[in-house]
Amino acid sequence: xxxxxxxxxxxxxxxxxxxxxxxxxxxxxxxxxxxxxxxxxxxxxxxxxxxxxxxxxxxxxxxxxxxxxxxxxxxxxxxxxxxxxxxxxxxxxxxxxxxxxxxxxxxxxxxxxxxx
Amino acid sequence: xxxxxxxxxxxxxxxxxxxxxxxxxxxxxxxxxxxxxxxxxxxxxxxxxxxxxxxxxxxxxxxxxxxxxxxxxxxxxxxxxxxxxxxxxxxxxxxxxxxxxxxxxxxxxxxx
Numbered sequence: 194x195x196x197x198x199x200x201x202x203x204x205x206x207x208x209x210x211x212x213x214x215x216x217x218x219x220x221x222x223x224x225x226x227x228x229x230x231x232x233x234x235x236x237x238x239x240x241x242x243x244x245x246x247x248x249x250x251x252x253x254x255x256x257x258x259x260x261x262x263x264x265x266x267x268x269x270x271x272x273x274x275x276x277x278x279x280x281x282x283x284x285x286x287x288x289x290x291x292x293x294x295x296x297x298x299x300x301x302x303x304x305x306x307x308x309x
Numbered sequence: 310x311x312x313x314x315x316x317x318x319x320x321x322x323x324x325x326x327x328x329x330x331x332x333x334x335x336x337x338x339x340x341x342x343x344x345x346x347x348x349x350x351x352x353x354x355x356x357x358x359x360x361x362x363x364x365x366x367x368x369x370x371x372x373x374x375x376x377x378x379x380x381x382x383x384x385x386x387x388x389x390x391x392x393x394x395x396x397x398x399x400x401x402x403x404x405x406x407x408x409x410x411x412x413x414x415x416x417x418x419x420x421x
Contacts, residue, residue, distance in 0.1 A: 224407060235397065235413040236352065249408055284351060288407075295401045297342050297354035298409065 195220065198267075199285050199301035206275045206308050214270040214304045218287030224248075225268045226298065227260060230282045242268060275308045282306075313400050315412030323420050328385040330415035332398035339401045341381045342409065343372060347394040355383075388419050 198217040206212050218225050223243055228236040238252040242262040253260065257275075262268040272279055282305050286298035314333045322328050332341065340359045344352040356365055358374035358381060365372045371384045385392055395416045399409035 226408060228411070236399075236411040238408050238410065241408045252408075286352075295340055295342075295357070295407075295409075297357055298344075298352070298399075299354065300351040302351050 197222075197285055197287050197299050197301035199304055201304060202302060203305045204307070206306065208276060208308055209274050212272040212275050212279070212306055214272075214283050214285075214306070215267045216270070216285030216287075216301055217267040218285075219299050222287035222289050222299070224288045225262050226286045226288075227268075227270050228284045228286065230284060230303075232281075236284065239270070272306075275306075277308050280306055280308045313398060313410055313412045315398055315415055317415055318413065319416050319418075321418045321420065322388050324390060325387050328388050328392070328417055329382055330396050330398075330417075331380065331382050332400070332412050333380045334400055336379070336402055338378050339403050341374060341401075342399045343381075343383050344397045344399060344411075345394050346397065346414070350394075352397060385417075388417070390419050390421050393417055393419050 197219050200215050204212055225242045227239040229239055230236050240253045240260045241249040244262055245264050257273045259271045282303045284300050284303045286300045288296040288298050316331050320328055340357055342357045343355040345355055346352045356372050358372055361378050362376045363374040369386045373382045381398060383396055395414040397414045398412045
């Protein structure tokens with residue numbers, strides 16, 4: 194049973210290019226979360242999605258960032274016109290369906306984005 | 310806004326010494342989770358605490374949830390070099406809040 198799969202592991206983009214980060218949740222998990230981690234810092238919430246729905250995007254920058262989790266295929270975090278400040282590790286996590294409780298996340302290995 | 314404070318930020322210990330990290334919230338929590346992230350790795354779920362005053366153990370790790378459900382601690386007895394990493398608490402303010410709010414973590418280094 195594969196865990197949370199993220200790709201690519203490393204991504205280098207020039208300023209102004211687009212970055213697409215992909216995440217396939219663990220089998221049986223219907224909730225996907227994206228977090229950003231700057232070097233030597235904690236995990237900052239970006240967005241929470243279920244299939245075809247954005248549940249909470251309160252942590253997402255208003256411009257250049259978007260996320261989706263289509264009916265078929267992985268969740269995508271898209272960053273348009275990247276800037277140096279976007280360089281970070283982006284982690285995706287998944288959890289099972291909520292049934293009156295919260296569950297621990299299973300994290301992917303992350304995508305390390307470097308903007309040059 | 311709702312924040313969770315984690316202290317200390319860094320802890321350096323000699324192998325064999327004990328280690329404790331604390332997580333504090335100004336708001337009552339629904340539950341709290343703990344994660345470990347090795348250097349260069351990704352966070353790995355350790356445990357979830359739900360009940361007031363709850364104490365759980367995993368080998369040398371002891372997790373506590375405060376009576377008021379506003380604070381928690383993770384204690385490691387007799388640290389080993391394999392314990393190095395950053396320990397994060399992650400909180401939920403209500404049962405149906407999907408997202409976790411993470412503390413800034415405590416980074417543990419262990420000198421052999």
